Amino acid sequence: MFQMKGKDFLKLLDCTPEEIKGLLTLAADFKQKKQAGIPHRLFEGKNIALIFEKSSTRTRCSFEVAGHDLGMQVTYLDSGSQLGKKESVPDTARVLSTMFDGIEYRGYGQALVEELAEYASVPVWNGLTDEAHPTQVLADLLTVQERFGGLGQVKLVYYGDSRYNMGNSLMVGCAKMGMHFVVCSPKEYFPDPQLVTVCQKIAGETGAILEFQEDPEEAAQGASVLYTDVWVSMGEPDQIWAKRIADLSAYQINQRLMELAGPKAVFMHCLPAYHDKKTTVGKEVCEKFGRDCLEVTDQVFEGPQSIVFQQAGNRMHTIKAVMAATL
Ligand code: CP
Ligand code: NVA
Secondary structure: OOOOOOOOEOOHHHOOHHHHHHHHHHHHHHHHHHHHOOOOOOOOOOEEEEEEOOOOOHHHHHHHHHHHHOOOEEEEEOOOOOEOOOEOHHHHHHHHHOOOOEEEEEOOOHHHHHHHHHHOOOOEEEOOOOOOOHHHHHHHHHHHHHHHOOOOOOEEEEEOOOOOHHHHHHHHHHHHOOOEEEEEOOHHHOOOHHHHHHHHHHHHHHOOEEEEEOOHHHHHOOOOEEEEOOOOOOOOOHHHHHHHHHHHHHHOEOHHHHHHHOOOOEEEEOOOOOOOOOOHHHHHHHHHHOOOOOOEOHHHHHOOOEOHHHHHHHHHHHHHHHHHHHO
16 A cells, blocks of 8 residues: 655645655555445544634544544644644644644645654645645545546646645645646736746746636637635635625636637535535525625536536545545
């Protein structure tokens, strides 16, 4: 079995292309086993802690189901724990390391998960920070690989706020995998120039192409994947919606962009998505700004080119691979 024993999984920049490929192969193997009903309780007797300082459906469920499939006991900690209020990150890290074999953390700054990992003596897995969402991008890469039979020839265009976790992690993941990655947004939403420089250096080694484009229609031409995320992320203030809608509406993924990309192209989204008004936030924002949907139209989301639920399901297999390889 592919191994990264004892390593943390904090951001894709820390992984070599070979490690990412190894994790994808392991995830595909676990997926096959799960679908065939072949048990893989490889870590019977181990215990893992899941810390969530922000909401989650996919990531939490993926860690819980993957943990159980691997034979482990899972403990969930939310805002009811002492972390950050009465106990520091270093102290919590050392306490949890005496009881658990691995720790997942979802929260705010990347510095927090890095500090947790520095003080923990067991592997720490990043379940999303403001700056990175590495387990999501592993699932995205597996999904693209399943759909197109490989990653090298794939042009993936990311529409929206490219400075946040999804834009950053997709850029790093695509650069490491030698893909053609296009950021498509207004200039002020382009990723941090320092990260761009690092990724351009990686691209020089892997053969990846990185492009920064402001024209949504031009970006869609010849694309294999049109990808977007919410325009306001967890932890950002609600007041920012007005500016984001003004700045990013032209970057909404709609049928016109899908048609420009062509019939073989797919639509991807890390989810949750505001494609209709069936959620409290979606309804409130849409009604306030006189819209039916936000970053993607319902037609595209529900359409035949959308692979978002296959993508969501792959979160579990890839998270299982991360835990198994590092434990
Ligand atoms: N994509 C993702 O991380 O979803 P959750 O917020 O539901 O975990
Ligand atoms: N950018 C989003 C991703 C959710 C999976 C957020 O941080 O809320």
